[in-house]
Amino acid sequence: MANLKYSSSKGTSLLLVAALVLCAMTAVAQTASDNCRPASVIPLASEPPAKIVIDPPLAGPLASRGVAIIQYCTQNLHLVPVFGPNALAVSPRVGHLHVRLDDAPWVWADASGNPIILMGLPPGPHKVLIELENANHHTLDKGTVTFVIPDKFEAEKAPTSGRADGEAAPIFGVKIPPGYRDWRLISVAHEEGNLNDLRAILGNDVAIKAYREGKLPFPDGTIIARIAWSSVASEENNKVFGRPQSFVPGLAPDWYLQFMVKDSRKYAATGGWGFAQFNKDGKPADEAPLKTCFPCHEAIKVRDLVFTRYAP
Secondary structure, eight states: OOOOOOOSOOOHHHHHHHHHHOOOOSOOOOOOOOOOOOOOOOGGGGGGOOOOEOOOOOOOHHHHHEEEOOEEEESSSSEEEEOOOGGGGGGSSSEEEEEEEOOSSSSSSEEEEEEEEEEEESSEEEEEEEEEEEEEEEEEEEEEEEEEEOOHHHHHHHOSSOTTTTOOOOOOOOOOOTTTTGGGEEEEEEEOOTTTTEEEEEEOOOOOOOHHHTTOOEEEEEEEEEEEEEEEEHHHHHHHHSSSEEEEHHHHOOOOEEEEOOOTTTTGGOOOOOOOOEOTTTTBHHHHHHHHHHHHHHHGGGGOOOOOOOOO
């Protein structure tokens, strides 16, 4: 990587770097080790070696969602996005991280001071090499973290089919389709007000094909599923981030699971769609809420009664 070029004098450059260091603030308090303290402003010749202290991934998110959240802190070095040979003379010492996943031929640089968060990794063992670099990309210290992404997350080990005894919803006679939790994602949504839920909208193969081709009206055989959870603040995540910003699925509400099934002949009286609602145990809702489905969806007749747009 080429060194940064400075148009001003060396002394001016060092003053600018020092100002950046004094103004830099990490977004999250470092909690990897109580031994980590701010670096002292002392002559570089007397400054202790820079070190990095790394914790194993947080057990909760790893087991429940397969998310690796790795906390760390640095000793005798400030993490700031300042680069180049002139920054090597700054005290306290400044630098950044190089992060390498599973012996990849590339690394990414990180000077945020925030925990390293890895999502979407395949099940199985993984390794993360974290190198503490000076401003000119020379390694000062390093550490390796190993962990295993489980085949099934704790949230998936609980019954998720919602199939109770296969009871059909009233009026439309719709049952819970087997394997719906393996359907592909159409979109996600957050409803506020009295609902205050997070929801995922899934589609069977017929629905996904129609969405991707922009086909309206939807063909017969289309089934759209909507799963909802209460929206709750994650104290666990917010503790890591240092501010209230994370919301995650909570308990399943009574309207946990809904379906729209397209059969233009069978459901001709309701625009070609049959509707169903089930709680988390697979028990269907009674007739009252189902009678409100068609009048509500009729307001969006221009999109064949479907509110959800496809999120590419």
